[in-house]
Amino acid sequence: MIYREAGQFKTTYGADQAIFPIWQDRWFVVLAVAAAFVVPPLVADEYWLQAVLIPFLVYALAALGLNLLTGYAGQLSLGTGGFMAVGAYSAFKLTTAFPQLNIIVVFLVSGVIAAGVGVLFGIPSLRIKGFYLAVATLASQFFLVWLFNKVPWFVNYAASGTITAPPRTVLGVMVTGPRATAEVRYLTALALVVVFAMIAKNLVRGRVGRSWRAIRDRDIAAEIIGVRPMRTKLLAFAISSFYCGVAGAELVFLFLGSAETLAFDINVSFLVLFMVIIGGLGSVLGSFLGAAFIVLVPIFLTNAPHAVGLALPVALMKQIELMVFGGLIIFFLIVEPNGLARLWQIAKEKLRLWPFPH
Amino acid sequence: MKSRALLIVLLGMALAVGPLVTLAQAAGEVYMPILTYRTGPYAPSGIPVAYGFNDYWNLVNARDGGINGVKLVFDECETQYNTQQGVECYERVKSKNPVIVNPFSTGITYQLIPKAAVDKIVIHSAGYGMTAAADGRWFPWVFNIPMTYWSQASAFIKHVGALEGGLDKLKGKKIAHIYHNSPYGKEANPTLETLARKYGFELTLLAVDHPGQEQKATWLQIRRLNPDWIYISGWGVMNQVAVKEAAAIGFKMDHVVGNWWTGTEADVIPAGDGAKGYKSMTFHAPGAGFKVHQDIFKHLYDKGKGNAPKREAVGEVLYNRALINAMIDVEAIRTAMGKFGNKPLTGEQVRWGMENLNITDKRLEEMGMKGMTRPLQATCENHEGNGQALVQQWDGKKWNVVSDWIEPMRDVVRPNLEAAAVQEGGKLGYTMRDCSKEK
Numbered sequence: 001m002i003y004r005e006a007g008q009f010k011t012t013y014g015a016d017q018a019i020f021p022i023w024q025d026r027w028f029v030v031l032a033v034a035a036a037f038v039v040p041p042l043v044a045d046e047y048w049l050q051a052v053l054i055p056f057l058v059y060a061l062a063a064l065g066l067n068l069l070t071g072y073a074g075q076l077s078l079g080t081g082g083f084m085a086v087g088a089y090s091a092f093k094l095t096t097a098f099p100q101l102n103i104i105v106v107f108l109v110s111g112v113i114a115a116g117v118g119v120l121f122g123i124p125s126l127r128i129k130g131f132y133l134a135v136a137t138l139a140s141q142f143f144l145v146w147l148f149n150k151v152p153w154f155v156n157y158a159a160s161g162t163i164t165a166p167p168r169t170v171l172g173v174m175v176t177g178p179r180a181t182a183e184v185r186y187l188t189a190l191a192l193v194v195v196f197a198m199i200a201k202n203l204v205r206g207r208v209g210r211s212w213r214a215i216r217d218r219d220i221a222a223e224i225i226g227v228r229p230m231r232t233k234l235l236a237f238a239i240s241s242f243y244c245g246v247a248g249a250e251l252v253f254l255f256l257g258s259a260e261t262l263a264f265d266i267n268v269s270f271l272v273l274f275m276v277i278i279g280g281l282g283s284v285l286g287s288f289l290g291a292a293f294i295v296l297v298p299i300f301l302t303n304a305p306h307a308v309g310l311a312l313p314v315a316l317m318k319q320i321e322l323m324v325f326g327g328l329i330i331f332f333l334i335v336e337p338n339g340l341a342r343l344w345q346i347a348k349e350k351l352r353l354w355p356f357p358h
Numbered sequence: 359m360k361s362r363a364l365l366i367v368l369l370g371m372a373l374a375v376g377p378l379v380t381l382a383q384a385a386g387e388v389y390m391p392i393l394t395y396r397t398g399p400y401a402p403s404g405i406p407v408a409y410g411f412n413d414y415w416n417l418v419n420a421r422d423g424g425i426n427g428v429k430l431v432f433d434e435c436e437t438q439y440n441t442q443q444g445v446e447c448y449e450r451v452k453s454k455n456p457v458i459v460n461p462f463s464t465g466i467t468y469q470l471i472p473k474a475a476v477d478k479i480v481i482h483s484a485g486y487g488m489t490a491a492a493d494g495r496w497f498p499w500v501f502n503i504p505m506t507y508w509s510q511a512s513a514f515i516k517h518v519g520a521l522e523g524g525l526d527k528l529k530g531k532k533i534a535h536i537y538h539n540s541p542y543g544k545e546a547n548p549t550l551e552t553l554a555r556k557y558g559f560e561l562t563l564l565a566v567d568h569p570g571q572e573q574k575a576t577w578l579q580i581r582r583l584n585p586d587w588i589y590i591s592g593w594g595v596m597n598q599v600a601v602k603e604a605a606a607i608g609f610k611m612d613h614v615v616g617n618w619w620t621g622t623e624a625d626v627i628p629a630g631d632g633a634k635g636y637k638s639m640t641f642h643a644p645g646a647g648f649k650v651h652q653d654i655f656k657h658l659y660d661k662g663k664g665n666a667p668k669r670e671a672v673g674e675v676l677y678n679r680a681l682i683n684a685m686i687d688v689e690a691i692r693t694a695m696g697k698f699g700n701k702p703l704t705g706e707q708v709r710w711g712m713e714n715l716n717i718t719d720k721r722l723e724e725m726g727m728k729g730m731t732r733p734l735q736a737t738c739e740n741h742e743g744n745g746q747a748l749v750q751q752w753d754g755k756k757w758n759v760v761s762d763w764i765e766p767m768r769d770v771v772r773p774n775l776e777a778a779a780v781q782e783g784g785k786l787g788y789t790m791r792d793c794s795k796e797k
Contacts, residue, residue, distance in 0.1 A: 045447045045450070045453065046453075047452065047453060049452055051446045051449035051450065051744065055442070093436075146567075149565070149567075158785075159539035159544060159545070159547065159548045159778070160468065160488065160544055160545065161540070161541055161544050162468050162541045164468075164472070164785050164786065166785060166786075166787065167786075167787045170675060177472070177477060177786070177787065178472035178473055178475065178476050178786065179787075201423065252526075256441065256442065256446075256469060257443060257472050257473065258468050259441070260465060260468075260471055260540055260541050262441065262465065262540060262568055263441060263442065263476065265568065299446065302436075303450075312395060313434075314433075314434040314436045315394075315396030315397055316436065317436070318396070318397045318436040318438070319397060321784065322397075330673055347404050348539065
């Protein structure tokens with residue numbers, strides 16, 4: 001009844017090809033983004049912002065990046081943690097070398113550096129496919145983390161080997177460093193995510209996205225109809241690594257405040273891959289749903305027994321959390337192998353007929 | 359279809375209920391969280407620590423009725439020794455107004471140092487954390503009482519010197535440092551390098567990557583190098599592997615010295631007889647032979663209130679370490695109460711208590727800890743507290759103390775520490791405070 005496209009006539013090509021052709025979708029997205037900007041800073045406490053929402057946004061960006069590569073271009077990668085580390089360490093080197101440089105610019109430049117590294121490690125994808133490529137990208141994960149641990153130049157010769165986010169302001173407002181408020185960090189992360197999600201959404205429905213999907217679905221056929229595999233695959237690696245690099249920089253500068261290479265170990269790569277798989281391969285929305293699932297559910301499981309007044313030993317709770325979380329992942333993959341994004345799609349189809357299904 | 363509906367309900371619940379925060383500091387109580395890791399690869403080290411904290415604070419509540427009548431309230435938060443989970447824990451407990459946070463992880467300490475100063479919460483990293491933070495003029499909110507990694511490393515060199523017949527005999531000797539490749543493991547390196555230059559010994563630094571199960575390459579290098587002494591900075595599963603490997607290549611075990619995080623029962627038992635003679639540093643005596651342990655048995659375990667499932671856990675190395683750590687926290691609060699009154703305190707007041715901490719031998723005796731550790735005294739400048747180190751040795755059954763209390767080379771450590779504090783403080787945009795103006 002509410003969600004109906006009947007009567008919405010498209011009179012121009014532009015209107016027909018809009019990102020959200022149905023006005024209900026358009027308004028829903030606009031309202032959701034506006035709410036995301038306004039509501040949490042007003043109502044959420046610091047715990048929510050700092051420990052829940054900021055990591056969610058950072059991981060959503062990383063998942064988005066990996067989804068472009070794995071979901072759209074079909075290149076399985078386990079190098080996400082390494083590319084995030086490149087972003088983080090580049091941002092640290094850049095902002096300590098040029099303190100006056102705007103931190104947002106620093107994030108973007110670090111993303112570009114990560115993109116360069118991504119292209120380098122994407123070269124094997126021209127010869128290797130599928131699971132074998134995943135193994136090849138593992139090399140980037142291990143090499144990059146080893147490199148940042150080994151060469152003290154990357155950490156400005158700090159004895160401890162940690163990088164620390166220095167205090168930086170944007171337009172007079174403190175954005176990074178210990179004195180930056182959680183609200184500002186949240187808004188910065190959100191703004192970046194919104195912009196990059198918009199770009200991704202546009203990328204995947206344009207020429208680039210179509211050539212990615214062509215390569216994913218049948219690379220030889222794609223090559224025959226004129227899609228150049230080298231350019232397409234490397235472009236996918238570059239753009240995906242750019243997203244991951246920015247996410248890595250955000251992870252250190254907006255979430256953790258300081259980090260060692262352990263923050264980017266192989267677990268991060270797996271985690272982001274799980275987000276993409278659970279959220280839905282080849283779906284921008286899926287990246288967000290997947291990140292929400294992986295970041296929020298463990299926190300929910302840790303706090304749930306407390307909330308209902310159940311005082312279990314902490315260790316037992318952690319083990320239960322791991323078991324339930326693992327069980328949930330299996331449950332989800334069985335019930336909805338196409339990811340959470342597919343659930344949303346089904347919900348929309350149902351809404352279209354509601355309240356009078358056949 | 360039903361399962362799909364169930365799925366949607368589950369999702370909705372997760373988003374709606376979400377991370378609820380409960381409990382706040384009630385009137386007449388002081389709250390301190392215990393950041394534990396009873397699960398994950400570092401659990402063998404984390405579990406005895408958790409026992410120690412729980413038991414000591416429970417003892418203070420049960421035996422003394424709290425600190426001057428103010429009850430201690432505490433709960434655990436599981437970090438798995440993972441920095442991100444540690445930050446999540448810190449943010450969660452923050453709303454309950456903790457006065458002191460013991461991260462029990464150097465990695466998490468590094469995360470919390472910038473945050474704590476803003477939130478006005480004392481960070482007590484007892485024998486770990488950032489060495490530079492022991493300069494209280496730059497890091498008012500961070501305390502390393504009783505000792506830093508650098509003091510420990512200098513005490514190790516002193517021990518080696520004593521056994522080699524004098525520090526001047528170190529010239530030309532080969533010492534290898536095998537360390538966990540993390541901020542924690544790297545901590546001792548600058549001091550060892552300084553001392554290597556000063557005494558002319560040859561220092562080799564060998565990193566082992568997290569979590570440390572794979573050390574074959576490292577020990578191959580050791581065999582090639584054939585050092586006179588080995589110093590190990592490990593944690594968790596890395597320790598067991600290192601001790602086993604040392605025994606496997608037939609290295610003289612009494613020339614392998616772990617730092618104080620590399621010398622617990624769990625580290626040596628898996629190596630069996632091969633671990634006999636293995637040494638480690640410590641800042642307290644091992645064993646359950648002190649009066650405080652009798653109190654713990656009497657007030658907790660005899661009544662079934664002990665945190666550990668077995669009485670044998672009482673007196674383990676890391677258990678005792680947690681006792682010392684918990685004791686320092688309690689004494690700091692007690693000191694602060696001497697000035698601000700016997701009531702729940704703020705972080706700021708407890709910070710004052712930490713800075714004016716003075717645990718004398720007499721006080722140690724009252725607490726039943728005489729001989730277990732050295733008297734400690736902190737000041738505004740000195741957040742290290744003048745602790746002293748011991749060397750303990752594994753005889754196949756238990757740890758025995760084999761040295762006198764070793765005074766670290768403070769003349770070497772302190773200037774380096776102050777220089778590092780300028781650097782680390784500068785990174786965070788701190789300025790040095792004037793300690794003569796502190797009341």
